[in-house]
Amino acid sequence: xxxxxxxxxxxxxxxxxxxxxxxxxxxxxxxxxxxxxxxxxxxxxxxxxxxxxxxxxxxxxxxxxxxxxxxxxxxxxxxxxxxxxxxxxxxxxxxxxxxxxxxxxxxxxxxxxxxxxxxxxxxxxxxxxxxxxxxxxxxxxxxxxxxxxxxxxxxxxxxxxxxxxxxxxxxxxxxxxxxxxxxxxxxxxxxxxxxxxxxxxxxxxxxxxxxxxxxxxxxxxxxxxxxxxxxxxxxxxxxxxxxxxxxxxxxxxxxxxxxxxxxxxxxxxxxxxxxxxxxxxxxxxxxxxxxxxxxxxxxxxxxxxxxxxxxxxxxxxxxxxxxxxxxxxxxxxxxxxxxxxxxxxxxxxxxxxxxxxxxxxxxxxxxxxxxxxxxxxxxxxxxxxxxx
Amino acid sequence: xxxxxxxxxxxxxxxxxxxxxxxxxxxxxxxxxxxxxxxxxxxxxxxxxxxxxxxxxxxxxxxxxxxxxxxxxxxxxxxxxxxxxxxxxxxxxxxxxxxxxxxxxxxxxxxxxxxxxxxxxxxxxxxxxxxxxxxxxxxxxxxxxxxxxxxxxxxxxxxxxxx
Amino acid sequence: xxxxxxxxxxxxxxxxxxxxxxxxxxxxxxxxxxxxxxxxxxxxxxxxxxxxxxxxxxxxxxxxxxxxxxxxxxxxxxxxxxxxxxxxxxxxxxxxxxxxxxxxxxxxxxxxxxxxxx
Numbered sequence: 081x082x083x084x085x086x087x088x089x090x091x092x093x094x095x096x097x098x099x100x101x102x103x104x105x106x107x108x109x110x111x112x113x114x115x116x117x118x119x120x121x122x123x124x125x126x127x128x129x130x131x132x133x134x135x136x137x138x139x140x141x142x143x144x145x146x147x148x149x150x151x152x153x154x155x156x157x158x159x160x161x162x163x164x165x166x167x168x169x170x171x172x173x174x175x176x177x178x179x180x181x182x183x184x185x186x187x188x189x190x191x192x193x194x195x196x197x198x199x200x201x202x203x204x205x206x207x208x209x210x211x212x213x214x215x216x217x218x219x220x221x222x223x224x225x226x227x228x229x230x231x232x233x234x235x236x237x238x239x240x241x242x243x244x245x246x247x248x249x250x251x252x253x254x255x256x257x258x259x260x261x262x263x264x265x266x267x268x269x270x271x272x273x274x275x276x277x278x279x280x281x282x283x284x285x286x287x288x289x290x291x292x293x294x295x296x297x298x299x300x301x302x303x304x305x306x307x308x309x310x311x312x313x314x315x316x317x318x319x320x321x322x323x324x325x326x327x328x329x330x331x332x333x334x335x336x337x338x339x340x341x342x343x344x345x346x347x348x349x350x351x352x353x354x355x356x357x358x359x360x361x362x363x364x365x366x367x368x369x370x371x372x373x374x375x376x377x378x379x380x381x382x383x384x385x386x387x388x389x390x391x392x393x394x395x396x397x398x399x400x401x402x403x404x405x406x407x408x409x410x411x412x413x414x415x416x417x418x419x420x421x422x423x424x425x426x427x428x429x430x431x432x433x434x435x436x437x438x439x440x441x442x443x444x445x446x447x448x449x450x451x452x453x454x455x456x457x458x459x460x461x462x463x464x465x466x467x468x
Numbered sequence: 469x470x471x472x473x474x475x476x477x478x479x480x481x482x483x484x485x486x487x488x489x490x491x492x493x494x495x496x497x498x499x500x501x502x503x504x505x506x507x508x509x510x511x512x513x514x515x516x517x518x519x520x521x522x523x524x525x526x527x528x529x530x531x532x533x534x535x536x537x538x539x540x541x542x543x544x545x546x547x548x549x550x551x552x553x554x555x556x557x558x559x560x561x562x563x564x565x566x567x568x569x570x571x572x573x574x575x576x577x578x579x580x581x582x583x584x585x586x587x588x589x590x591x592x593x594x595x596x597x598x599x600x601x602x603x604x605x606x607x608x609x610x611x612x613x614x615x616x617x618x619x620x621x622x623x624x625x626x627x628x629x630x631x
Numbered sequence: 632x633x634x635x636x637x638x639x640x641x642x643x644x645x646x647x648x649x650x651x652x653x654x655x656x657x658x659x660x661x662x663x664x665x666x667x668x669x670x671x672x673x674x675x676x677x678x679x680x681x682x683x684x685x686x687x688x689x690x691x692x693x694x695x696x697x698x699x700x701x702x703x704x705x706x707x708x709x710x711x712x713x714x715x716x717x718x719x720x721x722x723x724x725x726x727x728x729x730x731x732x733x734x735x736x737x738x739x740x741x742x743x744x745x746x747x748x749x
Contacts, residue, residue, distance in 0.1 A: 167657050186650070226531065267713060271714075273713055411701070597713075613704065619700060
């Protein structure tokens, strides 16, 4: 019972112990690192396999159909079949494409997606590496993705890919600011940039997402836009630029972009869980840390389900509405939230009162924001009616 | 010892990428090599145990500035310009100037007694940085903000002019 | 602390290796039958015409620049946020000043229409 209570950490310790039996300490560290890296990679692939299945099934049900149900039980092996199909597909390189840039783009995309997982805390002590700058590391690796998109667009020697690439990057850049600003609020309250540190600061039920729903919402919306998903998926819209920047990619290279997108979605859900919902914290986690993994999985699944729900139900947003929303609504909102929390948290009041004040300020912010959006939309409609 | 080897590798890679920035004829490739050299600098920061600076380097330089440079290249209708010669007519004078500058820099770096600290960086490095921002360095902190806004206004003014 | 980054370095090698290995596997396994029609760049099913550069609007550059400005602002705010707990109220005031200056810039951009997408 004792061993299972902290299963994964004990397994890790046992592994290191076994290695120490016949290797010098530096080699033990090296082999351990490589093993953890490979484990992370495998975990990422398995998660993506499951997550894509879940999303296809969920969207299918929303659209009143069954979704994949032939390959394997309940269609679980569908993704494997798709991966194999993409593997053996002919890779058609467009003429005039810049071979190095064209081939490097999908590699960079997948690379950034995998590197992100290094700082995701799956449980107590279960993190690739608890960097002191974990939160900023996430933002930094995410910004690599925009480079990959530019390379894809440019390297394809295709007007539509190039145009698609620019628009994607413009969108990615615009939504990165509100995302980073929203991530500042939990860091403020936690006083650390380390991911495990932020989780620890939410102990005792002080989940930052409950305290600051405005920050969470801003982060959520920005994350949806950062991963290029619906309703912000103008870039991949079939009716628009026919698959945008990855128009000229077939076979495995396309698979890599696809993989990177889903991995990023998972990672951003995991980051949202960590920053706003206490990560792997939950009842009895101090006695049986392995429960942390279970709680983490449940929370991330809920947030991922939110992402899927958005995709299945909301219509696409126009590009000018997209940009306007990011800069005129989300950025001021995130800054206002940050300032409010900064001012309120410094008040010399008892903790509970402080928390309630912060919550009230957040709710007020959300309502004000919605009110202003509503008013501006009404003005726009009136103007349009007056013209036409 | 291992650290030394890694440092040499990273430095060579960074310098190589920087060299390729000016030697390659394709502007887009130049931008990519520049981004690669930024990465190299970030790795050097890591070797110096300045991890905050390293992530900020990747975040700002690779994520934002490299993208900005690529956009600027596109704006200038750049691309594959095979006809552009790598060296122009004044290369001799420039070579002399660069050699002089290089000499001055080398003398500066090797002869000046820079205060080097052998101590490990404090554990709460970032917190101390934050305290410095609002403490002794608050004026540069606020001036930085004003500087950023000036750049923003300037860029918008120039862009508006073109239309 | 450097040990942590050793792991990051190893993960980088593993990630890069995996990405490349996947492409190599695909290259080994897939058929290769190029012909000029297949290799043509896609343009809604008709022949391409004109060179491949698009009229690039200055707007993209402006967005990227505004992004750089606010990115740097966010980076300045991170150390402040980390040190928040240990600082007095004056720190909040200074940060408010910092942010307000930048909000001023944002408002200017807004009024000048730099944030509108044509």
